[in-house]
Amino acid sequence: MSYTSSEMMTVAAARAVSNDDICFVGIGLPSAACNLARLTHAPRVTLIYESGTLETRPGVLPLSIGDPELCETALTTVAVPEMFRYWLQGGRITLGFLGGAQVDRFGNLNSTVIGDYAKPKVRLPGSGGATEIATSCGKTFIIMRHNPRSLVAQVDFVTSMGHGRSGVERQALGVKTQGPALLVTDLCIMTPDAATNEFVVASIHPGVTRERIQENTGWPVRFAQTVTETAAPTNVELQALRELNDRTARAHGVAASD
Amino acid sequence: MSYTSSEMMTVAAARAVSNDDICFVGIGLPSAACNLARLTHAPRVTLIYESGTLETRPGVLPLSIGDPELCETALTTVAVPEMFRYWLQGGRITLGFLGGAQVDRFGNLNSTVIGDYAKPKVRLPGSGGATEIATSCGKTFIIMRHNPRSLVAQVDFVTSMGHGRSGVERQALGVKTQGPALLVTDLCIMTPDAATNEFVVASIHPGVTRERIQENTGWPVRFAQTVTETAAPTNVELQALRELNDRTARAHGVAASD
């Protein structure tokens, strides 16, 4: 089956989610990836949305973080202060999924402003849960479309710390969690270098060239010693994703994962 | 109708509770007084027990702070951390009822030890909610049997601050709530002197002499300029209290108010 680069990205992200993960799920790309994992190889993965829904099993992708579907299919629903104190800060979440407008090579994310904070060129929605998801989850996965406006040399604002502006600040601050462990885009998969914490290309999606990755990245890209080719989406994966998107479109009149 | 000094004490305490009060109720004498108020002149009084039961209407007096009756007749039941944070510390409670093993003239209460803390003569149950009830409720009423071992010159341990060891510490610490506003015993009613915060006798129960009060008090007792005689319990009050005690005895095999 043929597939789009968006589908490749979602499938690649979904594969990184395991049955043992307890995921703090954001709306959009992370939600599609986590639910695809649940509907394919990780049926026992635990999904948590910051609206307070614990162990939710939505049949369609939620349009907002607090859709009725999330609460109706959850084990239980807790208040938002409890969600952030007991469940996120309490260290119960193994995996946080984050996106943003900009990411740098050290996994620092900006979802606040483009330009200067006081005189923004573009005002973005802001942190939401992201600032503490980045430091309280066991590790974080980042999922973003690959282009030079998104993968930048310097983020305009650090909403959520990855490894810090120079890759060492996270450790210096004594943050105990792992931080950014994976960056999945529509072109490739990056993982942090063990020594420098810089994202390096670990796997390239089928048909994508190293040059195209560099052209779409705002910093000089490094490639791992062994770079693999990402396995193309299987028919099973594609079918599950497309059915999920179809159900979602029928329910909302819009495809929430796109 | 004839009555006991215990009944006089409970009735006198109940009369001080109003329909507008939101009461944090302790087990034993406070619980009997608050429920008697609810069953007589203050049907709309709001009773809260530290076990988390909001607006409870027990038909019998609870034997413990967490009896099923309290939860079954409550508007709702919250977790204990919420009870102490949102409801008590949050300033929602107008009136706290306290007892203890010892009280001094400034309303400081001891429910921790008789003797030295490290080598106690008698180890008492301890604070429970009392320490913060004493500072977080709008005001507190104290109810205790009147004898020289209980109304003492110096408490052995300040579990719950009244006005402080010399009557001025409460204000000096910046505590905003009123503190001890009433001491009801089986002999009399005391209220704090406006200038010194010392409990002075405001009303004497029928048949009790000033000498008997002094003999049973561990400090030189002062009497208000105008001391009234406490009105004897009415038939309505006595009947309500006795029916409550009878129901309680039948339910528990023990009279919880005595």
Next chain:
Amino acid sequence: MAEIFNLSEAVARFVNDGDIVAMEGFTHLIPFAAGHEVIRQKRRDLTLIRMTPDILYDQLIGMGAARKLIFSWGGNPGVGSLHRLRDAIERGWPRPLEIEEHSHAGMANAFEAGAAGMPCAIFRGYQGSDLARVNPNIKFVTCPFTGEQLASVPAIRPDVSIIHAQKADRAGNVLVEGIVGVQKEAVLAARRAIATVEEIVDQLPTRSPNAVVLPSWTLSAVTAVPGGAHPSYTHGYYPRDNSFYIEWDEISRDREKFLAWMQTNVLEAHPEDFAARPPLRRIEITA
């Protein structure tokens, strides 16, 4: 003790110009009808607080009701930007908007601290984030036992909080169910509080001994406004009107179009109009 008012009386009595106002609702139970009444009564210079300001706050800000916004995520959920919010921040239209920006954890802890009568909250947060650099209300304190640096934010104490909920009984006790967000904290943190509800019933259902119920004496006013959360939803009553959230993107992009829509649908409308607005529940589709 909550009295049962109609909505316009409740807003007239309890919401003043210059107030610090929290209209809460985490995607669910957003008090649109009450917010529209605030707009109709032309309140000004409000400091608006909300974790997730969305369309309702976009409307208030676009109508010039607010001088300041305290928030942690400002967007049209699942759709994109709030154009009126952006226009106010980026271009000062219709008036400049001061912002105080937090993370969700910061706001949730600040609401919790407000409900708990505390002057501040402490939590493990804002580590390495530039938010701590731009917001002077984010400070750090030292744990007296471990020496760890912990973030601290001031408690949120609104002059008035406004929520929407499922049911009230005739005494004014209010039941909230489903995604309960920070509504309870918003009410308990506030000096005054208004709840709109779908219906007023003789007795609240007793499904669970631990149901989220706000006692009457925590509220100033309770008023029945069926459909009052539209276009958000009320669990057990009607679903979210997702198509309106998408339409709003178009309506709000243009100042004139926005003003025309507000004229027809808010200024010339009434609380009773909400009853007819929620969409019918779509057929359930499960995986």
Next chain:
Amino acid sequence: MAEIFNLSEAVARFVNDGDIVAMEGFTHLIPFAAGHEVIRQKRRDLTLIRMTPDILYDQLIGMGAARKLIFSWGGNPGVGSLHRLRDAIERGWPRPLEIEEHSHAGMANAFEAGAAGMPCAIFRGYQGSDLARVNPNIKFVTCPFTGEQLASVPAIRPDVSIIHAQKADRAGNVLVEGIVGVQKEAVLAARRAIATVEEIVDQLPTRSPNAVVLPSWTLSAVTAVPGGAHPSYTHGYYPRDNSFYIEWDEISRDREKFLAWMQTNVLEAHPEDFAARPPLRRIEITA
């Protein structure tokens, strides 16, 4: 992820000599059956934590299982003293007992902080109380916004917490209802947690979307022990056995009588014995 064990396996595997142990239950849902199993397995040098140590902790202390008690109210509720606790504190029998004493507010905040992964809690407490003088774990910190002095206590982080609850499903998710105390916080604050339940069902009831449910992955072991809270009670199952609380006063006054009772009713008994112990519900009497 909770596995479904029998009680003796669960205690053997998850409770060790020297552990910090919280067996919580605020009058309701006290895990007596599990506590008795800890006594039978002869655990030693435990640090016992509980807001309201009552008969169960009197039994553990009287059998010499504990070296330290962290608590805020130690009594036989509605009856009087705990004689074994007093004997340990006042006369060191059967071994000296170290105590760390708090108020309920202090303990409740410390459990909350433990569940929240914090190193400490802050709250408005211990003002003017001698507890702050005798307990070095009560400190004061300054609010960075108002300058107010606030009390601080270290978070409670048990090695293992043990609770009793109404129901679990076959995946090990546990429902707690009624007076829920600090049980949820005790479980979430602990490294390991054991829940005994009245019954294991195919599916938890869905009375309320906001029911207090502990997900399976917050627990180490779940085990069905019908009647396991006796002589305390399980809301919806059986009432409190008030007469036993009164009898305990007599049993526990005398060391020999206590030891004889423990021999018969604990050391030679089994978890299954609890099923027959709860009293029938008395006829409801309402005012």
